Amino acid sequence: xxxxxxxxxxxxxxxxxxxxxxxxxxxxxxxxxxxxxxxxxxxxxxxxxxxxxxxxxxxxxxxxxxxxxxxxxxxxxxxxxxxxxxxxxxxxxxxxxxxxxxxxxxxxxxxxxxxxxxxxxxxxxxxxxxxxxxxxxxxxxxxxxxxxxxxxxxxxxxxxxxxxxxxxxxxxxxxxxxxxxxxxxxxxxxxxxxxxxxxxxxxxxxxxxxxxxxxxxxxxxxxxxxxxxxxxxxxxxxxxxxxxxxxxxxxxxxxxxxxxxxxxxxxxxxxxxxxxxxxxxxxxxxxxxxxxxxxxxxxxxxxxxxxxxxxxxxxxxxxxxxxxxxxxxxxxxxxxxxxxxxxxxxxxxxxxxxxxxxxxxxxxxxxxxxxxxxxxxxxxxxxxxxxxxxxxxxxxxxxxxxxxxxxxxxxxxxxx
Amino acid sequence: xxxxxxxxxxxxxxxxxxxxxxxxxxxxxxxxxxxxxxxxxxxxxxxxxxxxxxxxxxxxxxxxxxxxxxxxxxxxxxxxxxxxxxxxxxxxxxxxxxxxxxxxxxxxxxxxxxxxxxxxxxxxxxxxxxxxxxxxxxxxxxxxxxxxxxxxxxxxxxxxxxxxxxxxxxxxxxxxxxxxxxxxxxxxxxxxxxxxxxxxxxxxxxxxxxxxxxxxxxxxxxxxxxxxxxxxxxxxxxxxxxxxxxxxxxxxxx
Numbered sequence: 001x002x003x004x005x006x007x008x009x010x011x012x013x014x015x016x017x018x019x020x021x022x023x024x025x026x027x028x029x030x031x032x033x034x035x036x037x038x039x040x041x042x043x044x045x046x047x048x049x050x051x052x053x054x055x056x057x058x059x060x061x062x063x064x065x066x067x068x069x070x071x072x073x074x075x076x077x078x079x080x081x082x083x084x085x086x087x088x089x090x091x092x093x094x095x096x097x098x099x100x101x102x103x104x105x106x107x108x109x110x111x112x113x114x115x116x117x118x119x120x121x122x123x124x125x126x127x128x129x130x131x132x133x134x135x136x137x138x139x140x141x142x143x144x145x146x147x148x149x150x151x152x153x154x155x156x157x158x159x160x161x162x163x164x165x166x167x168x169x170x171x172x173x174x175x176x177x178x179x180x181x182x183x184x185x186x187x188x189x190x191x192x193x194x195x196x197x198x199x200x201x202x203x204x205x206x207x208x209x210x211x212x213x214x215x216x217x218x219x220x221x222x223x224x225x226x227x228x229x230x231x232x233x234x235x236x237x238x239x240x241x242x243x244x245x246x247x248x249x250x251x252x253x254x255x256x257x258x259x260x261x262x263x264x265x266x267x268x269x270x271x272x273x274x275x276x277x278x279x280x281x282x283x284x285x286x287x288x289x290x291x292x293x294x295x296x297x298x299x300x301x302x303x304x305x306x307x308x309x310x311x312x313x314x315x316x317x318x319x320x321x322x323x324x325x326x327x328x329x330x331x332x333x334x335x336x337x338x339x340x341x342x343x344x345x346x347x348x349x350x351x352x353x354x355x356x357x358x359x360x361x362x363x364x365x366x367x368x369x370x371x372x373x374x375x376x377x378x379x380x381x382x383x384x385x386x387x388x389x390x391x392x393x394x395x396x397x398x399x400x401x402x403x404x405x406x407x408x409x410x411x412x413x414x415x416x
Numbered sequence: 417x418x419x420x421x422x423x424x425x426x427x428x429x430x431x432x433x434x435x436x437x438x439x440x441x442x443x444x445x446x447x448x449x450x451x452x453x454x455x456x457x458x459x460x461x462x463x464x465x466x467x468x469x470x471x472x473x474x475x476x477x478x479x480x481x482x483x484x485x486x487x488x489x490x491x492x493x494x495x496x497x498x499x500x501x502x503x504x505x506x507x508x509x510x511x512x513x514x515x516x517x518x519x520x521x522x523x524x525x526x527x528x529x530x531x532x533x534x535x536x537x538x539x540x541x542x543x544x545x546x547x548x549x550x551x552x553x554x555x556x557x558x559x560x561x562x563x564x565x566x567x568x569x570x571x572x573x574x575x576x577x578x579x580x581x582x583x584x585x586x587x588x589x590x591x592x593x594x595x596x597x598x599x600x601x602x603x604x605x606x607x608x609x610x611x612x613x614x615x616x617x618x619x620x621x622x623x624x625x626x627x628x629x630x631x632x633x634x635x636x637x638x639x640x641x642x643x644x645x646x647x648x649x650x651x652x653x654x655x656x657x658x659x660x661x662x663x664x665x666x667x668x669x670x
Contacts, residue, residue, distance in 0.1 A: 007423050007454040007465060010646035017458050019638050028628045037638045046655030047605035048637050053630045069607045
């Protein structure tokens with residue numbers, strides 16, 4: 001009988017220690033760690049345990065995952081195709097599950113390609129009609145699509161959702177999101193798949209956050225996915241996800257965590273964009289109150305104050321001084337003789353720092369996401385700002401009505 | 417007999433062939449299988465390697481298995497039993513509508529009244545089928561083609577003696593065979609090898625904690641590959657590790 005060494009004798013602990021040390025020096029990304037450990041994509045991943053692994057940025061073409069446990073794996077910007085072998089792998093709850101269902105359907109069902117072409121190229125209203133008939137249990141009339149069984153229809157619709165389709169089809173598909181995914185886990189798999197394969201397709205993910213959050217705002221899976229999208233690579237996707245999270249109450253429910261996420265440095269551009277857009281909607285004086293140069297229009301992104309800079313004395317003083325200087329120069333241009341006389345009086349700007357702060361508060365009250373943070377952190381200022389905006393709007397409405405009456409009166413008087 | 421248990425701590429496989437008590441001419445393949453976990457000491461920490469599922473392969477040369485003699489082979493019943501519960505619910509709904517109206521015109525009052533009644537009855541029948549299945553977990557379960565799967569019900573690590581003087585199956589020699597031999601192999605897929613860290617001191621815990629899930633899973637593949645390479649020497653890793661193998665060549669029949 002031949003036996004038998006111990007693990008300690010057979011394995012080389014130094015090799016394992018070296019591997020531990022080299023992996024500790026990596027960023028933690030799948031591809032980098034694989035390269036460090038010199039793992040062979042063709043053989044080493046067969047029957048492996050890859051549960052909950054993050055495959056972000058990995059090129060998995062040519063990988064052999066046969067028999068592997070990939071449950072719960074996820075990631076963004078993953079490349080995989082028919083050269084990636086998932087035969088016998090456990091893909092439940094992973095970003096690969098939807099793809100593999102599609103792959104098997106197209107391989108095994110010769111009608112699938114024809115049905116899919118019909119869905120993709122068909123008239124949006126015809127397809128919309130079929131979706132309503134199918135998922136509202138009405139008699140189906142479409143000659144080709146009515147032959148699709150429940151599972152086939154679900155897989156084809158899921159594939160269509162990620163394809164280049166018009167807004168009518170997309171809205172209908174999002175409307176029937178629950179029907180085209182037969183279980184919660186399948187919905188999660190579809191969302192993970194979109195995130196993994198379409199993370200560059202900003203427009204699709206943006207539409208997902210907007211449409212799915214308004215139609216399925218109470219769905220815990222959709223809510224979880226929106227939180228996940230708040231960390232997406234694309235700033236457009238993050239902005240859209242933050243807006244959706246504020247609209248459907250996720251932001252308020254997980255306030256501290258979401259605020260921390262929103263205030264991280266990579267979201268500075270998003271915050272400035274929201275501040276500037278809100279200021280533009282309120283008027284030129286508000287725009288001047290949220291940029292360092294106190295410009296009334298054509299403000300550059302870097303000049304816009306970030307959220308932590310609003311209500312700061314240094315920034316307030318700078319804006320107030322810039323406004324005063326502008327007024328002085330205008331006065332000097334209009335009235336060159338009185339320039340020296342006015343100079344002294346202009347030392348104190350008519351737009352004082354408290355006025356600037358009031359305008360900044362009004363901007364915050366009008367900006368999506370930011371208004372949620374402001375209302376929670378500074379409730380008194382937020383309420384006051386809201387009241388001022390409402391009063392101003394009321395005043396403007398009244399002025400417009402009066403103006404209208406004046407015009408009407410003038411027309412009546414001057415009509416022959 | 418030639419037995420090779422590659423890792424003495426993890427797996428011990430022994431096979432013997434003895435004449436069966438009844439009937440005559442049949443032989444019992446007796447198997448002993450003991451499984452445990454093993455440690456590998458690294459510099460500042462320690463890895464514990466254990467197995468959650470193992471497959472036992474048997475190859476017969478010059479012999480054929482006796483039908484119905486395999487261990488862990490519960491035969492499915494030809495019939496299954498179901499309880500049928502039928503409930504009948506009678507629903508009788510009644511509705512009575514009544515209305516009255518009065519009209520007044522200049523020629524005189526005109527009064528009118530109308531009444532209508534409706535009785536609805538419905539019978540609803542509901543059938544509930546209840547199926548009773550008794551689930552029995554076999555730690556050693558027969559699979560097709562002379563394979564046996566060894567696992568715990570909750571997929572926890574295998575630890576203990578799973579077979580001891582148990583007849584894995586009976587077989588008979590094939591007539592005019594050149595030789596009769598039995599080969600056994602105990603293999604494990606890398607996904608069923610659990611590699612956990614043993615904390616020696618707080619410092620070592622910190623060492624392991626710094627890896628994320630992705631890094632830990634890939635390190636596990638690296639360790640599984642190292643185990644396979646230690647056993648096999650040359651050759652490519654294919655995700656499966658043979659922990660033990662044994663073969664017996666039977667002497668010719670007199």
